[in-house]
Amino acid sequence: MNSVLVRQKFLDFFRDKAHEIVPSAPMVVKNDPTLMFTNAGMNQFKDIFLDNAPVKFARIANSQKCLRVSGKHNDLEEVGHDGYHHTMFEMLGNWSFGDYFKEDAIRWAWEFLTEVVKIDKNKIYVTIFEGDPAEALEQDREAYDFWKSRIAEDRILPGNKKDNFWEMGDSGPCGPCSEIHVDMRSDEERKKKDGRELVNKGDPRVIEIWNLVFIQYNRRASGELELLSKKHVDTGMGFERLCMALQNKTSNYDTDVFQPVIHEIASLTRIPYGNSEKTDIAMRVVADHLRAIAFAIADGQLPSNAKAGYVIRRILRRAVRYNYTFLQQNKPVIYKLLPALIASMGNAFPELALQRNLIERVIFEEEQSFLHTLESGDKRLKDGIELMKKSGQQELNGKIAFELYDTYGFPLDLTELILKENGFTVNKGEFDREMTEQRNRSKSAAQVESADWVMVRPGNEQTEFLGYEHLRAEVKINRYRSVTLKDKKLYHLVLNRTPFYAESGGQVGDVGYMDDGEEKISIVNTIKEHGLVIHVADKLPVDTSAVFEAVVTDGVREATARNHTATHLLHQALREVLGSHVEQKGSLVNPEYLRFDFSHFQKMTAEEIREVEVRVNRRIRNSISSNVLTEIPMEEARKMGAMALFGEKYGDHVRVVQFGDSVELCGGTHVDNTSRIGLFKVVSESSIAAGIRRIEAVTGDKADAWYRDLEDKLGAVEQLLNHPQDMVKAIGGLMEEKSSLQKQVDNFSRESARLFKERLKQQATVSGDITVISALAEEPVNDMAIIKDIAFQLKGEIDNLFLVIGTVVNDKPFLAVALSDKLVQEKKLHAGEIVKTAACEFEGGGGGQPFFANAGGKNPAKLNLAMEKALSMAGS
């Protein structure tokens, strides 16, 4: 059964059981500080489990793109070495929100596996939670009984808390789970050893394919468990594993999910798959990572140097590293695999084909830059090896290996490999110590402690957002908690209603204050977390049950709104001027300025930027009123021509913001008429990644200020030039004049230097076999650069020269000594030493090379003494 059909059958099956089929949420998580990527199917329903969002459908099923590369689930280093670990994978899941529970979940899982996709019942084992005395939890008897009626009791295995009790995090919803395992071994092997002994024992052929989680508890921050009133089902089945089982393969990579890409790698590298263990691992790594990166980029997460973007970059780099070391590819090649990936997954995920050009360019550029990193690390390591050869060391200092890794991004295993090729080893103990230290530093720096929510007005009513119309409102506190990070203590307040806009969609959160007549609490930021609008305050009100007046700082909000509306107009103008390939890739809107990142492949020309400005400003002057539609079904919004990003959440009713022909899905705050923006000015256009450009612009007062600043500068220049008729011409004339004067000055100083040099030559006295010259340099040759120049010239012209020149610049004495090479060698004289000793005379210091040195001091009156001192050292 091919993979496309498997996915389809799963969704069809649950559709028949009255489940709503929803699309995969984006792999990149927005608005959840605790998570960078979707790492399980349940992520997009977290708000429902936490009871922060209403249930729209009680039964849901889908296939969710997941990425496990950071945090609790981190499989990155395992990928490729076996047949079943992945960074990105699809999770098939069915959910019940307060609807069906253990019985139906178990019945349908069994029915799907044994009747729809027809897995042999005799190869299936299930596990149930065995209980945990420490938590006072009993064995999950219910699950056991429901299984008992379907499967032989000796195939129902008890599992411990680690395997069979699922928790979302340190706190939150949790509950026992029941796993379904399939024994994929051959008949003979199965006869030899009972499969039940291999369940959860790491045997790659006896694998868990489905986990049914029964959410019935909530864990409090204190660690206590409380029973939930509404129970939920959360299941997850690894799509790739299921395909492997159904296609009777020994590895996920042998299924039709990966084989097209692996074939392509084999043909590009001219190494057949199956050639050797090492090259096979590398090909699996590349195939897996390509998928993860391509989907991440399609979901809008570009590789970068921090946070989520950096995680993506690291995945790509791991692929490049394997490609480089084991497949001998030292040129970018991974980007060439995209067509193969699109051929196998493009149907289920159209975003891949639509963004192909961008994805290829980004991957190409990243490959190139990392290959460069590897090259320079390689060079650095080879330098270290040369040193070891000279000193006869056998083992590379672990600190050096760590430095290579930590600072230059050079992987340890590559260091070890190269050392081994040269007959050396590395001290891994030292390396690990450095690594542990690094970890501890980070941990102590990133400590955030959130206390339990204190419910002031229980009932979890949704916060009503009033901010589109109002900047102040009477509000009450629903709940609050304290948050401690490092030495700072802040308070999170959730209100029944609020005029404050929470940071979202690139627009920063509102600031302002809350006042109950007794005290004024300032709100320093507003953020969104798990569907809650959180007002961040620096102190807790004395009376949390009071009625407050909540007030948003309005000048700031108005400035932000101007920038947000201007962002929409900019987006529209860019598409008109550059073409419809322009897509939003990131946006920041704050009171100061706006920043807009978009896909485009060349630097914008000055004319294009100007044209964009003209178009935006024209629309501002046309005074276009806003037309905001709320609660519009997604389909309708698309019909209106709304520019939307991929992967809105399921069943979403969206808000559409329209200014004339500019139609966007947007939850942000806007001005009611474009004329309120006043003025728009692009202040910079730059590149932030391959195929992505960034525009920064200002509006309103800030744009005024920009032009005023320019005016001031021009005014100042004009004044300096005595108000010429044509400023450009005047400056051009000045520049020309300057360069001709400069030439004259150069000639003069060259001439005075030449004269000075001639004078010095005439002053030369011969003492023994040494030609001594000593002189004071005065205007216009009292310049150390000129003196140096003359000294080097004389050194070339006179044999056995001993030259001492003194001068005074800005009331400070200077001394230069030049010796011909012969004197240095034969008489063991050293200008640096001479100058150092002589400089003591005028309270200074100096140094230099044996043949030329200079010194400076503080007391110009003693310059003569210093020169004499220097001369006295001529020896002879």
Place this chain on the structure above:
RNA sequence: GGGGAAUUAGCUCAGUUGGCUAGAGCGAUUGCAUGGCAUGCAAUAGGUCAGGGGUUCGACUCCCCUAUUCUCCA
């Protein structure tokens, strides 16, 4: 969020206790050679040593701040 590092010619990079007249390769320009090209030979131009402060007689080099980039940890 924390640690480490980098920023030198158009590009890629050297510059080892603070003083080597800031260099190399590629590229650019010019001239010469060749019927033309690949190319070869020769010469020339090109630098606020990221920006700002400090220490010092003297800073590309040491210290502090800022910006940008890279990298590791979370």
